[in-house]
Amino acid sequence: MKYNKLVAPVLKWVGGKRQLLPEIRKYVPKKITTYCEPFVGGGAVLFDIQPEKAIINDINSELINLYEVIRDDVDLLINDLKKHKNEQDYFYKVREMDRDSDVYNNMTKIERASRIHYLNKTCYNGLFRVNQAGQFNSPFGRYKNPNIINEITLKAVSKYFNDANITFKCGDFEKSIKGIRKGSFVYFDPPYDPVSDSSNFTGYAKGGFGRSEQVRLKKLCDKLNNRGIKFLLSNSATDFIMDLYKDYNIEIIKAKRAINSNGKKRGEVDEVLVRNYE
Structure with missing residues (x-):
């Protein structure tokens, strides 16, 4: 399947990964049987690597319908x-x-x-x-x-969706990758652990994503690790997240974030990329 530079996110998305693609690209394994993304959002990573086989999930039913x-x-x-x-x-x-x-x-x-x-x-x-x-x-x-x-973007993305073998799911992140096999690669981009009370963006889907969900996600990462399945995870570099994933490889990267009601507070923040492989 030929790589198409016109394939790109069709939506603007909070926490979108376009600016971090050069960093993320470094850690994407060369050989992947199935690419899995349980929190696909705007799909910047999916559209950047354009895997031939993928399982794509999001809790947001409007997004998956689109x-x-x-x-x-x-x-x-x-x-x-x-x-x-x-x-x-x-x-x-x-x-x-x-x-x-x-x-x-x-x-x-x-x-x-x-x-x-x-x-x-x-x-x-x-x-x-x-x-x-x-x-x-x-x-x-x-x-x-x-x-x-x-x-142009809509048609390019449509062609990619039809040329590739992509399964769309809408539901819980853990259920979306149940039964995946070794050789699969999972990229997790969950709602981030808030760096402050005011930065807690909870409106992406009703119900929010709190600390108990972060812990449940970490346990899922442990299960994947025990089965020899590679994962890469993005999150904010809070003490909570750093401690939660201390047993894995953690890279701290700088990201520009624009979602802040106070323009002066928009700027570079530390984020982490966590992985269970070298």
């Missing part, structure tokens, strides 16, 4: 995206659709994918955020000319 529509109905999606307007009143009208179950439940998969793609391109900071009821609640972004119909 990826499935890109694979199955990209032309219909592109056509539907043309109806959207970069206007504040229109944005809030589209955003409110998930508040009315009758309206929302009658939307087709394509309409739902189009909605979430549009909201992501026009909302503040590309911040995919939901409230406790699971309703999209990021505000309007006031961008002059957002790329709502990124047709």
